[in-house]
Amino acid sequence: MSIQATFDSELQFGDDIHVVDFISDIHLSETMPATAAAWEAYMAATKADAVFLLGDVFEVWVGDDARTRPFEARCTAAIAATAARVPVWLQHGNRDFLIGGEFAQATGARLLADPASVTAFGRTLLLTHGDELVVDDVPYQMFRQQVRDPGYQQQFLSQPLEARLALAAKMRAASMARHDEPVTYADVDETMAKAWLARLGTDTMIHGHTHRPGSQARDGWTRHVLSDWDRDTPVPEARRAQVLRWTAAGFERLAPEQA
Template structure:
């Protein structure tokens, strides 16, 4: 009998913001693909112009990822890699796997200068402790997906899948995407993050804020004394049109003591070409 995920402590990654960091940006669910150029161009523009010290990507940067070997043969994925590489030369770029791109490998990330992020990761910003996740593991009511996730995150399954011919892997991904699209057209309601599990994760991490993506329902939810921030997806090729950055900015206590600070404050930025 499998353990109840609501009472199974997560294996936490940890990230401590250096004193030099003043701004941290979080984005997720861009679902980059060659057929949606407006979204890609907005992301490209953002990555080139953001002044953040760190850009943390919380999953589903790519619509699909069937192995690092596919990127070597795909001009569009090579363009994406170039954007990551250029940004990583001047800022810390972190990547957390999502449900669409969990097979992004260490070789690809290393070649791009991108740091891997465990799901979930506890980030410490001064006195604040914030828990970061893609969010799919929290959506317990989506039972068919959770069964697939348990299988697909198994290293043996991944090794066997990546050993298949590229064409076979790409066909598998196309079938999954077709199923997902059919569910959207049928008006299927997708699960949200489980409240009990979210609170359990926060308690285990000693955090009072949870930031995640996955659900495409950007909002801020009060969880008693804690808060759950849901990141938006990026979609500039079809409605709803949005490209939102969740920005954390360090604030100082006094103007004459820049080393004394008590918190990091959040804001949501609607990205456009006039914004930096």
């Protein structure tokens, strides 16, 4: 079965939407059980009227047929349960860009274009995972161009699931071998970010990817950078997970347990 993926790009909320939540970079994986548990609890209990998952929900996604594996099935069920009571949108990240129409149908979540916009409370926001804006990371941008190519994706997805999983495990092992090296996440290019905002006619952006959570207002534009989630690190002070909540009163950052 192959279901054509459709993507929303311009959303307009009415008076029935009062609370909107944004999260990204949860990096769901069997190897991070505390993080997965915090995310599942949030999805089950959130008081939001709409939820946006802005990329890298999963540490890796090798195709929608992976959703039947035990851990992925659990995550699929969590999204489906939330989408049954409030609208959920999901945007591709740099790790889960192979999420497609079958996953959307299985969960009831809507796929979101990148970039996309949402209008509510008299304001319009630009929504993006953020990786396309990190132009200084040239090796990554070359990799991104390759793996986002439809021909490349078709060739990859034509392989058996076990072969795709083996390749993903190999890539993860290489990444784990570098964990003792300092990790530096490149930031978005401000010139490009402002150009995107200008095309949309707004001055506010929400993105993830960089693992540099915070809100910044500068030079006529504002960005809200989403937190990555990690409740499994052995360093207590390094554990974090945030929800960015948007209401008519503005933005606030909450722990998942408060949202």
